[in-house]
Amino acid sequence: MAKVDTSLVAHLPMFAGVKPDDLDEILREARSARYPRNTAIFEQGADAQSFFLLLHGHVRAAKTTPTGEQIVVRYVAPGETFGLAMAIGAAHYPATALAVDDSVVLIWPTSAWPRLVERFPALAANTMQTVGKRLQESHTRILEMSTQQVEQRVAHALLRLANQSGKKLDHGIEIDFPISRQDIAQMTGTTLHTVSRILSGWESQGLVESGRQRIILREPHKIVVLAERSPDSGAA
Amino acid sequence: MAKVDTSLVAHLPMFAGVKPDDLDEILREARSARYPRNTAIFEQGADAQSFFLLLHGHVRAAKTTPTGEQIVVRYVAPGETFGLAMAIGAAHYPATALAVDDSVVLIWPTSAWPRLVERFPALAANTMQTVGKRLQESHTRILEMSTQQVEQRVAHALLRLANQSGKKLDHGIEIDFPISRQDIAQMTGTTLHTVSRILSGWESQGLVESGRQRIILREPHKIVVLAERSPDSGAA
DNA sequence: GCGCGTTTTTGCGCTATCGCAAACTGCCTG
DNA sequence: CAGGCAGTTTGCGATAGCGCAAAAACGCGC
Numbered sequence: 001m002a003k004v005d006t007s008l009v010a011h012l013p014m015f016a017g018v019k020p021d022d023l024d025e026i027l028r029e030a031r032s033a034r035y036p037r038n039t040a041i042f043e044q045g046a047d048a049q050s051f052f053l054l055l056h057g058h059v060r061a062a063k064t065t066p067t068g069e070q071i072v073v074r075y076v077a078p079g080e081t082f083g084l085a086m087a088i089g090a091a092h093y094p095a096t097a098l099a100v101d102d103s104v105v106l107i108w109p110t111s112a113w114p115r116l117v118e119r120f121p122a123l124a125a126n127t128m129q130t131v132g133k134r135l136q137e138s139h140t141r142i143l144e145m146s147t148q149q150v151e152q153r154v155a156h157a158l159l160r161l162a163n164q165s166g167k168k169l170d171h172g173i174e175i176d177f178p179i180s181r182q183d184i185a186q187m188t189g190t191t192l193h194t195v196s197r198i199l200s201g202w203e204s205q206g207l208v209e210s211g212r213q214r215i216i217l218r219e220p221h222k223i224v225v226l227a228e229r230s231p232d233s234g235a236a
Numbered sequence: 237m238a239k240v241d242t243s244l245v246a247h248l249p250m251f252a253g254v255k256p257d258d259l260d261e262i263l264r265e266a267r268s269a270r271y272p273r274n275t276a277i278f279e280q281g282a283d284a285q286s287f288f289l290l291l292h293g294h295v296r297a298a299k300t301t302p303t304g305e306q307i308v309v310r311y312v313a314p315g316e317t318f319g320l321a322m323a324i325g326a327a328h329y330p331a332t333a334l335a336v337d338d339s340v341v342l343i344w345p346t347s348a349w350p351r352l353v354e355r356f357p358a359l360a361a362n363t364m365q366t367v368g369k370r371l372q373e374s375h376t377r378i379l380e381m382s383t384q385q386v387e388q389r390v391a392h393a394l395l396r397l398a399n400q401s402g403k404k405l406d407h408g409i410e411i412d413f414p415i416s417r418q419d420i421a422q423m424t425g426t427t428l429h430t431v432s433r434i435l436s437g438w439e440s441q442g443l444v445e446s447g448r449q450r451i452i453l454r455e456p457h458k459i460v461v462l463a464e465r466s467p468d469s470g471a472a
Numbered sequence: 473g474c475g476c477g478t479t480t481t482t483g484c485g486c487t488a489t490c491g492c493a494a495a496c497t498g499c500c501t502g
Numbered sequence: 503c504a505g506g507c508a509g510t511t512t513g514c515g516a517t518a519g520c521g522c523a524a525a526a527a528c529g530c531g532c
Contacts (some may be wrong), residue, residue, distance in 0.1 A: 063375060069383045073375055088368020094375065124360055131367050132324020138374035139299060139309055139330065145381045146425035147305045150489070180509065189382035194489060196511055212498065212509060386519070417480065430519060432481060448479060448528055 009106075012079045013130065014053065017122040026116060026123070030106040035099035037178075041083070044096040048085035050107045054078050057103025058165065058177035061095045062186065072186040074134070075100075075177075077164050086110040087127050101177045145189050153188040154198050155227035158208075162217050171209075173220055178213035245342075248315050249366065250289065253358035262352060262359070266342040271335035273414075277319070280332040284321035286343045290314050293339025294401065294413040297331045298422065308422040310370070311336075311413075313400050322346040323363050337413045381425050389424040390434050391463035394444075398453050407445075409456055414449035 006023055009015060015023055032055070035041055041052065044064055059076040073095050076082045085093050108116075117124045144153050158175070166173040181192040181199065188195070199215075202208045207223055209216040217223060242259055245251060251259055268291070271277055277288065280300055295312040309331050312318045321329050344352075353360040380389050394411070402409040417428040417435070424431070435451075438444045443459055445452040453459060 063379055065379060065383050067383075071379050071382045073378075087364060088371065089365040090368065090372070094372055118357075121354075121357075124364070128323060128360070128364055128367070129325040131364070131371060132326065135324065135367060135371045135374060136326070136330055138371060138378065141378055142309075142374065142381065142425075143299055143301060143307050145378065146307045146422070147301050147303075181511095182509085186382070189378075191490060192510080193491075193512085196509095197489095200511065416478095427520060428480080429482085429521075432479095433519095436481070446480095 008055070009053070009079075012053075014081055014123070014126050016126055018120055022120055026120065027106075029112045029116070030108045032104060032106050035103045035105065037099060037102050039099050041097040041099060041103075041105070042093050044094065045092050048083065048091060048093050049110050050083060051081065051086065051110060051113065052083045052097075052108075053081050053106040055104040055106060057099055057101045057105075059103055059105075060098045060100050060183070062098065063095045070186055071189070072183060074137075075161065075165065081127075081130065084127065084131070086113050088131060100179070150188065150190045150194055151198050152227050152229070153190070154184060154195060155223050157184060157187045158215065158217060159220065159223060159227060162220060166217075169216065172216045172218040174214070174216045179215065180213050244291070245289070245315075248289075250317055250359070250362050252362055254356055258356055262356065263342070265348045265352070266344045268340060268342050271339045271341065273335060273338050275335050277333040277335060277339075277341070278329050280330065281328050284319065284327060284329050285346050286319060287317065287322060287346060287349065288319045288333075288344075289317050289342040291340040291342060293335055293337045293341075295339055295341075296334045296336050296419070298334065299331045306422055307425070308419060310373075311397065311401065317363075317366065320363065320367065322349050324367060336415070386424065386426045386430055387434055388463050388465070389426070390420060390431060391459050393420060393423045394451065394453060395456065395459060395463060398456060402453075405452065408452045408454040410450070410452045415451065416449050 006020060006027060009027070010018075010020065010023055015026070018026065030053075035057070041059060042048075042050075044062075054076050056078055058078075059082060061073040061076060061082060062070045063073055064070050076097075082097060083093060085091070144156060148156075161175050161179070162173045165176045167176045181195040185192045185195045199208060199210055202223075203210060207217070207219045207226075209218055242256060242263060245263070246254075246256065246259055251262070254262065266289075271293070277295060278284075278286075280298075290312050292314055294314075295318060297309040297312060297318060298306045299309055300306050312333075318333060319329060321327070353363075380392060384392075397411050397415070398409045401412045403412045417431040421428045421431045435444060435446055438459075439446060443453070443455045443462075445454055
């Protein structure tokens with residue numbers, strides 16, 4: 001198997017406080033793999049046999065209800081881990097992971113985790129931070145869903161995506177991977193119809209430029225205002 | 237300070253895999269305190285100087301928006317930890333903790349945490365599990381808020397409370413601490429008015445019996461059906 | 473036992489958002 | 503280059519749930 005270059009991952013939060021030699025040892029336990037766009041990496045409910053670190057591309061983690069509806073749990077950006085089921089004591093993946101763009105990942109077998117944590121306590125600490133951060137983000141999302149209306153939630157969602165995976169252009173910030181109205185609906189707890197209407201509205205105000213699975217924020221600053229305005233203030 | 241009886245807490249998830257002598261040492265670092273009903277234990281945004289284990293009573297963790305709206309993050313039952321901000325790398329409490337009933341807690345200084353996890357790795361592992369579980373619960377909650385309507389969410393919320401803190405009576409299951417319509421609204425992302433209407437409806441169908449800050453599930457089984465029925469099925 | 477503050481109930485209009493259906497667009501395939 | 507398909511837009515009701523306001527019920531303290 002091709003050796004992974006240590007210097008490429010040494011700075012990631014996951015490996016903070018890990019000595020170079022140790023990192024080398026950790027990486028030796030991993031293999032890498034490539035997933036083309038629109039291929040599943042793992043399915044909700046499957047045995048959690050591996051955990052992952054995304055090197056390139058973008059991955060969507062989504063949860064499906066018994067009746068088939070989906071919500072997007074999060075989008076994974078390069079440098080982030082996913083599929084950490086075992087770290088939190090789950091035997092099965094609680095969500096489905098899909099490569100939304102051609103993606104390259106490092107894969108460790110779940111079975112290696114206990115040994116790694118024991119030898120490199122920093123790994124455990126870092127993972128704890130990561131999971132904790134995600135917990136807080138979830139709470140924020142719940143708060144938003146409880147107190148804000150759809151337009152504000154969509155604004156927040158896009159700003160987060162821009163922040164996480166935005167590509168600066170001279171005429172705005174482009175979200176750097178294919179994302180549909182449906183996806184945004186599933187991130188904000190609404191329907192693709194409503195998202196479409198909102199984006200159409202913004203487009204006619206020059207706030208965004210958007211096409212098929214493509215969104216560019218032209219006026220991020222004004223979208224921030226939308227995201228933060230209180231339930232009643234201002235209108236068109 | 238009164239010594240805490242080891243045998244009372246040894247079986248808790250937090251101390252799984254910790255040897256009795258070690259447990260003794262851990263407990264020596266804690267002090268206990270009593271909070272009367274309706275007193276704050278810590279406030280959102282305050283320095284996370286301590287973390288807690290609830291021994292008796294019930295604690296509500298709630299998050300407040302800049303505009304003053306609140307949501308209930310969770311209710312803490314005896315045996316559970318709360319205020320773990322530091323474990324997840326947060327310097328400030330992300331929520332407010334309020335004793336909703338006379339409560340007794342164990343309190344460790346945040347500063348003791350690094351030493352404790354180093355000496356007793358099982359603590360770190362157990363905490364990881366706990367935080368992971370809460371993350372999954374949050375995701376479930378987001379899923380529900382996205383896909384179910386209010387009545388179903390209220391049904392689920394009450395069933396969870398009954399499960400966590402239900403007291404079996406011969407005529408049903410009583411939720412064992414004071415909880416208002418407003419509280420339930422803040423758990424499910426709706427308004428107290430809507431919760432009141434729903435409970436009135438259930439009451440007239442004999443599904444629940446409720447009063448001021450008091451709820452008894454008379455027909456848990458039928459409420460389960462309500463919670464699970466798909467968006468369109470059956471009606472009155 | 474009475475008065476008071478809090479919680480709960482309920483009526484009534486309002487509207488944000490859904491849900492369905494149909495038309496449209498742009499891309500990719502053959 | 504034509505055809506087909508996935509994604510998007512938009513119109514038009516329908517409605518779940520909100521928000522306000524007022525009344526009622528309850529439990530508490532004096």
